[in-house]
Amino acid sequence: MYEEWETLKNDCLKCKKCRLCETRTNVVFGYGNPLAEVMFVGEGPGEQEDIQGKPFVGRSGKLLDKMLLEIGLSREENIYIANIVKCRPPKNRDPLPEEQEMCINWLRNQTALLRPKLIVAVGRIAAMKIIDDKIKITKDHGKFYKKGNILFMPTIHPAAILRNPKQKILVEEDFLNLKQKIEEICTLTYN
Ligand code: URA
Numbered sequence: 001m002y003e004e005w006e007t008l009k010n011d012c013l014k015c016k017k018c019r020l021c022e023t024r025t026n027v028v029f030g031y032g033n034p035l036a037e038v039m040f041v042g043e044g045p046g047e048q049e050d051i052q053g054k055p056f057v058g059r060s061g062k063l064l065d066k067m068l069l070e071i072g073l074s075r076e077e078n079i080y081i082a083n084i085v086k087c088r089p090p091k092n093r094d095p096l097p098e099e100q101e102m103c104i105n106w107l108r109n110q111t112a113l114l115r116p117k118l119i120v121a122v123g124r125i126a127a128m129k130i131i132d133d134k135i136k137i138t139k140d141h142g143k144f145y146k147k148g149n150i151l152f153m154p155t156i157h158p159a160a161i162l163r164n165p166k167q168k169i170l171v172e173e174d175f176l177n178l179k180q181k182i183e184e185i186c187t188l189t190y191n
Helices: 005-013 047-052 059-070 097-114 124-130 158-163 165-185
Strands: 038-042 079-083 118-122 145-147 150-155
Touching: 005 097, 038 097, 038 124, 059 158, 059 165, 079 097, 097 124, 118 124, 118 165, 124 150, 150 165, 158 165
Parallel strands: 038 079, 038 118, 118 150
Antiparallel strands: 145 150
C-alpha cells in the first residue's frame, strides 16, 4: 500500500501490467479533490480521456459534470473521479476481466488514500466490479450497499443516457438519493 498520492500516481503512470499499455496514449490516473468524501468510479477511459489523460472529459463526462452540478458536486471542489481500468481499451470495448483484475490495485490504493464515505459506481461494469457481480444496473441503480465503512451506490452510465435520453430521469433520481445521503453522512462536502 502507498502512503502518498504522488508516488502512487508516478508508479501508476508507468504501469505495464497488462496489454492495454501497448495502445494507450496516456494513463488516466484520476482527478479531483484528494480530500473528497465522495468518489465516482467509471469503467475506463475513452478516446478523449486517453488523449487528455483525465477521466470523463468526453461527451459522457460533460453530461456527468452537468448532472453533478445540479446536486452541488464538482470535480474541482468536492469529489474525486477514477476508473476501474486506467488505460483505454481499444475501440472502447469493455475492459476484459483480467485487465480489470490487473488494474484494480491502483483503485484500491486510491481508495485507501482518499478514505471516501461514499462511492458511486458509474455503469454496469464498475458496479459489478466494486459492489457485487450480481448487480443488475437496470434494477439496482440508486440503491445503497454498505461494505466495510463505505456506502456504495450504482448508477446508470451517462453514455447510456446519451444513447437513450429517456433514462436521464432515472439518473436524476439516483443523484437526488445521493445528495440526501451526502447530507446525512458527509460533513465537508456541502460545507
Ligand atoms: N467512461 C468511463 O467509464 N470513464 C471515463 O473516464 C470516460 C468515459
